[in-house]
Amino acid sequence: MAKGRIIIDIDRCKGCALCISYCPVNILELDLTTTNERGYTPLMTNDKEKCIGCGFCAIMCPDSVITVEKFIKEAK
Amino acid sequence: MSNVKTVYKKSEGLSDFHLSYCPGCTHGVIHKLVAESLVELDLLDRTIGISSVGCSALNYDFFSCDMQQAAHGRAPAVATGIKRVKKDAIIFTYQGDGDLASIGIAEAIHAAARGENITIVFVNNAIYGMTGGQMAPTTLPGQITTTSQNGRDPETQGLPLKISELMATIPGATYVERVSVHDPKHVFKAKKALKKAFEIQRDKKGFSLIEFISTCPVNWGMTPKGAVDWAVDNLIPYYPLGVYKDKTEGIE
Numbered sequence: 001m002a003k004g005r006i007i008i009d010i011d012r013c014k015g016c017a018l019c020i021s022y023c024p025v026n027i028l029e030l031d032l033t034t035t036n037e038r039g040y041t042p043l044m045t046n047d048k049e050k051c052i053g054c055g056f057c058a059i060m061c062p063d064s065v066i067t068v069e070k071f072i073k074e075a076k
Numbered sequence: 077m078s079n080v081k082t083v084y085k086k087s088e089g090l091s092d093f094h095l096s097y098c099p100g101c102t103h104g105v106i107h108k109l110v111a112e113s114l115v116e117l118d119l120l121d122r123t124i125g126i127s128s129v130g131c132s133a134l135n136y137d138f139f140s141c142d143m144q145q146a147a148h149g150r151a152p153a154v155a156t157g158i159k160r161v162k163k164d165a166i167i168f169t170y171q172g173d174g175d176l177a178s179i180g181i182a183e184a185i186h187a188a189a190r191g192e193n194i195t196i197v198f199v200n201n202a203i204y205g206m207t208g209g210q211m212a213p214t215t216l217p218g219q220i221t222t223t224s225q226n227g228r229d230p231e232t233q234g235l236p237l238k239i240s241e242l243m244a245t246i247p248g249a250t251y252v253e254r255v256s257v258h259d260p261k262h263v264f265k266a267k268k269a270l271k272k273a274f275e276i277q278r279d280k281k282g283f284s285l286i287e288f289i290s291t292c293p294v295n296w297g298m299t300p301k302g303a304v305d306w307a308v309d310n311l312i313p314y315y316p317l318g319v320y321k322d323k324t325e326g327i328e
């Protein structure tokens with residue numbers, strides 16, 4: 001199971017690709033099949049299961065597009 | 077089963093406006109740090125920011141605190157006036173290198189000299205962004221801009237001004253640090269510096285200036301990541317990061 005997940009506010013994204021270079025597990029790319037409300041090519045993840053919830057992509061995004069959640073296992 | 081912990085979300089210190097900056101411009105990253113710092117220190121409600129002139133001229137719409145727009149270079153003077161009538165307000169100016177280091181250099185120096193209890197967020201991207209990429213006082217030797225088409229020539233145009241070093245020589249300044257936002261580790265350090273500046277102001281300990289090394293992908297003619305890398309390879313060697321003055325720690 002994935003350790004974390006990102007939620008992309010697609011219509012805020014400017015398709016600048018800055019965040020992509022900082023993902024340690026390389027699961028980010030631009031979704032070339034679509035454009036958002038403002039005409040940009042938005043971000044997408046290509047392998048959700050690999051996300052470790054590190055937050056690097058969100059920290060580097062100038063436009064606060066990405067929300068990051070980490071899944072914490074409950075003690076048994 | 078697992079619990080979900082939010083690691084990152086848009087700061088409450090920012091409004092819902094879409095930032096007017098070009099894609100990948102690090103002005104946006106710096107805005108997030110200002111907003112997050114004020115929220116984390118619980119100062120947002122008593123903060124008044126001063127917008128300057130440059131690409132960030134519209135940022136009175138982007139922060140969710142009160143804002144006042146100032147004429148080109150005059151933000152530290154406007155900040156001084158507001159602070160003097162509202163002593164408990166937290167006042168920051170947000171100024172580019174054209175705004176602060178060129179037309180507004182006098183206001184910045186004299187605000188520091190008077191030891192005004194304000195915080196200057198100084199964004200050094202080595203160019204005039206808004207007006208189409210003209211040479212700034214901070215443009216590097218050899219750097220091509222629309223007004224230095226063969227590269228800045230120190231023979232006729234002098235060497236770039238190092239604002240943090242300059243401000244640190246002013247007796248009235250309490251805290252001066254230069255930071256960068258080129259990777260998560262440096263973003264974290266930059267936020268620490270900014271929070272310290274706001275704490276110094278809150279505790280009435282005087283003038284602070286945080287210089288951010290920033291990018292202008294559009295006028296530098298680079299991709300956003302290319303611009304960040306160029307800043308690391310070219311700007312940071314000329315503008316070394318670090319604390320230039322901290323009276324609270326005896327660093328002068």
Ligand SMILES: Cc1ncc(C[n+]2csc(CCOP(=O)(O)OP(=O)(O)O)c2C)c(N)n1
Nearest residue numbers: 129130131148172173174175203204205206
């Ligand atoms: C009195 C006056 N002179 C000149 C200008 C034109 N002008 C607008 S922004 C700017 C420079 C902005 O550069 P900088 O402060 O580096 O900010 P950036 O746009 O790079 O963020 C200039 C010269 C003006 N608006 N007002």
Ligand code: SF4
Nearest residue numbers: 023051052054055057
């Ligand atoms: S949170 Fe970390 S691992 Fe997940 S997409 Fe962002 S950078 Fe990649």
Ligand code: SF4
Nearest residue numbers: 013014016017019061
């Ligand atoms: S999420 Fe942010 S950093 Fe990533 S491409 Fe979109 S605007 Fe750029």
Ligand code: SF4
Nearest residue numbers: 097098101131205292
């Ligand atoms: S012109 Fe340069 S500094 Fe201004 S928003 Fe665009 S990239 Fe940023």
